[in-house]
Amino acid sequence: MTDTLLPDGGTEDVPVTKRADWQSDQEVRWCPGCGDYSILTALQLLMPDLGVRREKTVFVSGIGCAARFPYYMNTYGMHSIHGRAPAIATGLALARPDLDVWVVGGDGDMLSIGGNHLIHALRRNIDINILLFNNQIYGLTKGQFSPTSERGKVTKSSPIGSCATPFNPVSLAIGAEASFVARTHDMDRHHMQEMFRRAYEHPGASIVEVYQNCNVFNDGAFETITKKDVRDDMLIPLRHGEPIRFGTEGQFGVARHDGGVEIVEVADVGVDALLVHDEARTDPSTAFALSRLAEGPDRPTPVGVFRAVDRGEYGEAMRGQVDQMESDRGNGDLRALLHSLPTWTV
Amino acid sequence: MTETSAGSLVPEVGRLVIRFAGDSGDGMQLTGDRFTSASALFGNDLATLPEYPAEIRAPAGSLAGVSAFQVHISDHDIFTPGDAPHVLVAMNPAALKTELGTLVDGGTVIVNADTFNDRNLAKAGYDHDPLEGDDLSAYRLISAPMTSLTKEACKDLGVKPRDAERSKNFFALGLLSWMYSRPVEPTLEWIDAKFKGRDLIVAANRTAFNAGHAYGETAELSDHKVIVRPAEMPAGTYTNINGNTALAWGLVAAGQLSGLPLFLGSYPITPASDILHELSRHKQFNVATFQAEDEIAAIGSALGAAYGGHLGITTTSGPGVALKGETMGLAVSLELPLIIVNIQRGGPSTGLPTKTEAADLLMSMYGRHGESPMPVIAARTPADCFDQAIEAARIAIKYRTPVMLLSDGYLANSSEPWLLPDVEDLEPIPIEFASGFNQVDENGDEVFWPYLRDDNLARPWAIPGTPEIMHRIGGLEKQDGSGNVSYDGANHAHMIALRAERIARIPVPDVEVSGDADAELLLVGWGSTWGAIAAAVRRVRDSGRKVAHVHLTHLNPMPANLGEVLSGFPKVLVPEMNLGQLVRILRDEFLVDARPVSKVSGQPFTPGELQQVILTETGDDS
Numbered sequence: 001m002t003d004t005l006l007p008d009g010g011t012e013d014v015p016v017t018k019r020a021d022w023q024s025d026q027e028v029r030w031c032p033g034c035g036d037y038s039i040l041t042a043l044q045l046l047m048p049d050l051g052v053r054r055e056k057t058v059f060v061s062g063i064g065c066a067a068r069f070p071y072y073m074n075t076y077g078m079h080s081i082h083g084r085a086p087a088i089a090t091g092l093a094l095a096r097p098d099l100d101v102w103v104v105g106g107d108g109d110m111l112s113i114g115g116n117h118l119i120h121a122l123r124r125n126i127d128i129n130i131l132l133f134n135n136q137i138y139g140l141t142k143g144q145f146s147p148t149s150e151r152g153k154v155t156k157s158s159p160i161g162s163c164a165t166p167f168n169p170v171s172l173a174i175g176a177e178a179s180f181v182a183r184t185h186d187m188d189r190h191h192m193q194e195m196f197r198r199a200y201e202h203p204g205a206s207i208v209e210v211y212q213n214c215n216v217f218n219d220g221a222f223e224t225i226t227k228k229d230v231r232d233d234m235l236i237p238l239r240h241g242e243p244i245r246f247g248t249e250g251q252f253g254v255a256r257h258d259g260g261v262e263i264v265e266v267a268d269v270g271v272d273a274l275l276v277h278d279e280a281r282t283d284p285s286t287a288f289a290l291s292r293l294a295e296g297p298d299r300p301t302p303v304g305v306f307r308a309v310d311r312g313e314y315g316e317a318m319r320g321q322v323d324q325m326e327s328d329r330g331n332g333d334l335r336a337l338l339h340s341l342p343t344w345t346v
Numbered sequence: 347m348t349e350t351s352a353g354s355l356v357p358e359v360g361r362l363v364i365r366f367a368g369d370s371g372d373g374m375q376l377t378g379d380r381f382t383s384a385s386a387l388f389g390n391d392l393a394t395l396p397e398y399p400a401e402i403r404a405p406a407g408s409l410a411g412v413s414a415f416q417v418h419i420s421d422h423d424i425f426t427p428g429d430a431p432h433v434l435v436a437m438n439p440a441a442l443k444t445e446l447g448t449l450v451d452g453g454t455v456i457v458n459a460d461t462f463n464d465r466n467l468a469k470a471g472y473d474h475d476p477l478e479g480d481d482l483s484a485y486r487l488i489s490a491p492m493t494s495l496t497k498e499a500c501k502d503l504g505v506k507p508r509d510a511e512r513s514k515n516f517f518a519l520g521l522l523s524w525m526y527s528r529p530v531e532p533t534l535e536w537i538d539a540k541f542k543g544r545d546l547i548v549a550a551n552r553t554a555f556n557a558g559h560a561y562g563e564t565a566e567l568s569d570h571k572v573i574v575r576p577a578e579m580p581a582g583t584y585t586n587i588n589g590n591t592a593l594a595w596g597l598v599a600a601g602q603l604s605g606l607p608l609f610l611g612s613y614p615i616t617p618a619s620d621i622l623h624e625l626s627r628h629k630q631f632n633v634a635t636f637q638a639e640d641e642i643a644a645i646g647s648a649l650g651a652a653y654g655g656h657l658g659i660t661t662t663s664g665p666g667v668a669l670k671g672e673t674m675g676l677a678v679s680l681e682l683p684l685i686i687v688n689i690q691r692g693g694p695s696t697g698l699p700t701k702t703e704a705a706d707l708l709m710s711m712y713g714r715h716g717e718s719p720m721p722v723i724a725a726r727t728p729a730d731c732f733d734q735a736i737e738a739a740r741i742a743i744k745y746r747t748p749v750m751l752l753s754d755g756y757l758a759n760s761s762e763p764w765l766l767p768d769v770e771d772l773e774p775i776p777i778e779f780a781s782g783f784n785q786v787d788e789n790g791d792e793v794f795w796p797y798l799r800d801d802n803l804a805r806p807w808a809i810p811g812t813p814e815i816m817h818r819i820g821g822l823e824k825q826d827g828s829g830n831v832s833y834d835g836a837n838h839a840h841m842i843a844l845r846a847e848r849i850a851r852i853p854v855p856d857v858e859v860s861g862d863a864d865a866e867l868l869l870v871g872w873g874s875t876w877g878a879i880a881a882a883v884r885r886v887r888d889s890g891r892k893v894a895h896v897h898l899t900h901l902n903p904m905p906a907n908l909g910e911v912l913s914g915f916p917k918v919l920v921p922e923m924n925l926g927q928l929v930r931i932l933r934d935e936f937l938v939d940a941r942p943v944s945k946v947s948g949q950p951f952t953p954g955e956l957q958q959v960i961l962t963e964t965g966d967d968s
């Protein structure tokens with residue numbers, strides 16, 4: 001795109017920052033013990049390492065507990081309306097490729113009211129980083145079942161259990177042609193930071209599902225898999241180029257089976273039978289199969305980067321068209337435009 | 347050919363209204379458009395009104411599939427596509443059936459006789475052939491076998507007869523060109539250019555056009571020949587423009603005048619899509635067009651771009667505006683520049699997508715939750731869409747507010763000659779982005795307040811990327827000045843009053859009374875009714891009677907002198923293409939006994955209808 005009258009960060013080196021530089025002066029107001037705190041801390045600690053400028057960083061959110069996030073970051077931020085953050089972030093990212101645009105939202109915000117915007121942002125591969133805090137419940141409205149709540153979930157709005165099958169956000173994102181899809185959880189700062197960094201570095205749209213505990217309305221939803229003492233047996237770490245293996249002794253693994261994948265005992269099948277994770281595989285079917293290993297957080301669940309493929313970013317293509325029309329026709333000439341239909345002179 | 351005559355047509359001196367009608371596949375829009383261009387080049391003043399069927403593919407020959415194009419040409423300045431047509435071109439029985447009722451008594455009917463066969467007659471619901479009986483006895487009928495004459499003329503060109511048949515609309519155009527003395531060369535040149543590279547089609551269309559022209563000459567239709575002389579128009583260069591194109595160009599101009607890149611977020615919807623199409627063709631003006639996944643994303647992306655310092659625009663029609671309501675509310679709260687263009691159409695719901703109506707005024711004024719004021723302006727003619735697009739941008743940018751720009755299906759598609767402005771004369775739109783701290787806090791530290799006000803009560807446009815002044819904004823109520831989230835009741839009351847005041851204070855030009863300032867009766871209009879009201883007022887005044895007319899371009903805020911003007915007239919009528927929306931606002935704001943004149947048939951007012959209203963109202967029984 002041509003000059004936009006916009007301030008330019010220039011070419012000087014990015015100043016060194018510390019965590020405090022990324023903290024705004026606003027008091028953080030989540031419930032004590034909420035998983036959102038550890039996610040916020042993980043990100044605020046990571047930001048100085050990314051080598052980015054605060055003024056070039058924007059957090060856009062919708063509505064919900066998670067959507068309070070921008071207020072706490074000392075960057076630019078917009079707390080918008082329910083579900084629409086991916087759409088607003090899309091316009092911002094397309095208009096301003098010089099910015100790092102992050103989108104933060106919960107499962108209700110992003111998968112229910114804003115589901116359409118989420119899938120289209122992923123499909124178009126807009127250059128934004130989406131952090132989806134999944135707590136499987138509506139928190140801010142005080143405890144209704146969400147699109148990721150398990151079937152049969154008893155809540156205020158489903159006193160004898162919800163009737164709906166939940167979304168699996170990773171499956172949904174892969175189905176929506178996402179080029180980067182990862183999952184992490186709020187009990188592991190290091191893993192979160194690793195996933196956030198990868199999301200940041202990925203060109204195009206990236207989405208990280210963060211299993212987040214809502215200790216008020218859905219406490220312990222992920223305990224069965226994320227608690228320190230069960231983690232090794234219940235979380236399946238995905239590492240690019242390595243056989244997929246888990247368990248305290250590394251005794252379990254994932255192997256291909258019947259067009260999909262299944263969990264196996266390494267002792268039964270041998271190490272060579274294990275699936276070697278390839279996040280860069282163009283065909284998404286294996287990544288999708290991995291996302292289907294666990295229906296909910298009560299069975300061994302893969303975490304890590306499911307998919308990271310390079311494919312054209314929308315904004316680049318869009319700006320390329322502006323450039324193309326400029327080089328074909330020269331910069332816009334308003335007088336010529338007004339005279340472009342047949343004219344006559346009186 | 348058969349010709350019957352019943353009295354002679356005497357078109358009103360110096361002007362003529364022709365309506366082209368046929369099946370959607372007959373190319374009537376193209377034919378009408380070409381006739382219009384030839385008339386424009388000839389120097390007539392003119393106005394056009396195309397009417398499309400709502401169905402993409404209504405069955406061929408059916409009543410639902412009729413497509414029409416009306417053009418009004420004149421030797422003096424005119425304001426509308428005219429009342430009842432003087433001439434109807436009906437390419438098939440369905441077109442005759444649906445359109446005949448609009449024709450003036452004694453008008454001319456030109457039909458393609460070849461299409462009046464049993465099958466087509468049945469599809470049109472005729473149980474007899476109207477060309478044979480008394481149906482058309484009140485009109486002058488010219489019945490020409492256009493299809494067979496076209497095929498005959500093209501037979502040596504090597505064109506397949508089926509393909510040759512497609513050129514029959516050019517036969518009609520040639521015939522009309524002869525009858526109404528239109529220049530021939532521009533149309534032939536246009537055929538060459540339009541169908542360039544397809545030599546057979548060029549040859550067939552040229553041949554059909556010439557055959558139609560010759561048919562007029564040799565079939566002794568000379569008593570039908572009419573000349574509408576060129577109009578006297580202000581000197582300058584003109585182009586024939588429709589409302590949607592003018593609006594798109596106005597947005598491009600606003601981008602150039604402000605130096606801002608344009609960002610259009612839009613979702614396809616009739617009758618607004620042509621603005622999206624047009625802007626998509628002009629990316630070299632630093633225009634980004636984003637076809638969003640839905641109406642909400644369309645405005646959301648535009649708002650995101652506006653936050654980033656671009657000129658954010660979304661274009662839509664009524665149903666889309668309904669979906670955008672929440673985001674407009676956010677824009678009101680964020681106090682960011684944004685343009686929402688509503689090309690109104692018949693509602694509620696899907697309503698009449700291809701027909702016009704102007705029933706979204708109250709929605710534009712009040713259709714958001716909470717106290718959510720927004721400037722509203724409306725274009726009055728196709729060419730005025732250009733000026734009002736610039737005006738919308740000017741207000742949005744200067745006052746940091748979303749602005750609703752109203753047009754309608756009629757303005758969108760109808761056209762008029764436009765005296766092209768000198769680009770140098772267009773006033774630049776100044777831009778100022780916040781660049782640093784603007785406040786000192788209690789500790790003596792420099793800080794940035796995103797909601798600190800300027801003299802216009804506008805907050806700074808502080809775009810991401812600007813060092814030092816990082817800040818957070820959102821839809822939650824905020825403390826005036828600091829912009830921090832605030833749940834304080836007194837602050838909320840203050841912010842509501844402030845948001846109302848900052849819009850109410852936007853200066854807009856006073857209204858001017860046209861016509862007789864001492865008349866008993868004042869007509870107040872807004873939007874596209876301007877043409878019909880102005881024409882009706884002129885006719886009534888020409889007949890020696892007094893009447894006045896006021897037109898509102900700015901609907902929110904309203905011109906400061908409006909109340910005083912209204913109070914000067916004992917009778918106030920408000921013609922609107924709705925059941926009475928502006929009239930409600932006027933009664934509410936100014937306590938005047940204004941009364942509505944409504945039309946909601948999907949078609950604009952005609953001058954004749956309003957002329958009658960005025961005559962009745964001013965006590966004339968003629």
Ligand code: SF4
Nearest residue numbers: 031034065139214215
């Ligand atoms: S309601 Fe749940 S998600 Fe929301 S802040 Fe409280 S603990 Fe966190």
